[in-house]
Amino acid sequence: MTAEIIDIRTDRNDALDQACAVLSRGFPVAIPTETVYGLAADATNPSAITRIYETKGRPRFNPLICHMADVAMAERYASFDPISRRLAEAFWPGPLTLILPLIPKSGIHPLATAGLDTVGIRLPFGFAADLIRSFGKPLAAPSANTSGKVSPTSAGHVAGDLGSKLKLILDGGASSVGVESTIIRVEGETVRLLRPGGVAAEEIEALIGRAVVRPEGPAAIIEAPGMLASHYAPSAAVRLNATHVAPGEALIRLGSDPIEGIEQAKAVFDLSPSGDLAEAAANLFDYLKKADAVGATRIAVTAIPDTGLGEAINDRLVRAAAPRE
Ligand code: TXA
Ligand code: MG
16 A cells, blocks of 8 residues: 555545545544654544554553643533643644543543543644544644654655555644643642643743743653653664764754764754744744755754754654663
8 A cells, every 4th residue: 555645735625625634434534733753543533543552652551632622622522620721722723632531431442541531632723623524533743754753744745654654644744843842730739741742831831821830851751651761763773962073974053053064974964053943843844854865973052052943843842762662
């Protein structure tokens, strides 16, 4: 099987019709979202969800985010505390996932939540929201990559990784945010950041008027099982906080500071020449894949500020550099 690719920018209605047809038959469809491409399937259909796990080679204890068309749809499946509701009002549609108590028997299949009594919910922008509205049911969608690999930010990335396993890939061009959603869990008065992502933690803190609690090592891994240490891994080793380039290395940099040995780099990728972290996030996964493809022994990455979207970028880079199992 080779996936059919439909461009939503030129054939939007055809894309919606074909995607709904494939989803109704219980198969996953790769779809563009503002964060990364998702491997979407009917969140109420156990065989459809099973196909997501099989296609990605994903462990089944790792729950999926359920994507909704609007808040009214989300309220049918999850209960909102007041702080989560404020976050939803401020950041939806957009790159924020809220972990909320699942309403029992509401229809989300336990395979999607890995049997937990909570559900991760996100309202995406644009085409993805329109597709969910047309389909009429929530779509469970992890990132559309083989488990443990770099997440896809273009239809080409998805085709290169999973094209032989899928029926349909929808092409919406490059994902505008480029890193996955920020995952938040509110527990009483405590607002916990389970995964830094496309909404900067500082923006959330400014809205709620207090600090979010950041993950502390292994606890975070149990809380969000997808956050395994060695994740987002290219084939080449990754070396962080590089201040020079060694022979055989590819370089990923931010800004234009001079770097020793840059002339011997196998290739140089600049995440953002002006040092803009949103631009850097949008380019991150594409450049990791491109740096991997030049046959470098290792990918050296210069230090990235840990503020704003830099926190999500550094989270993904640390995982990409983590020792492999
Ligand atoms: O931007 C995104 O979030 C993308 C797009 C496609 O929406 N999706 C995405 O999904 O990144 P995935 O499966 O790659 O990451 C979902 C993360 C995993 O780390 C999972 O463990 C966590 O969300 N998660 C999902 N449901 C959870 C729950 N009920 N409790 C705790 N963590 C949960
Ligand atoms: Mg993922």
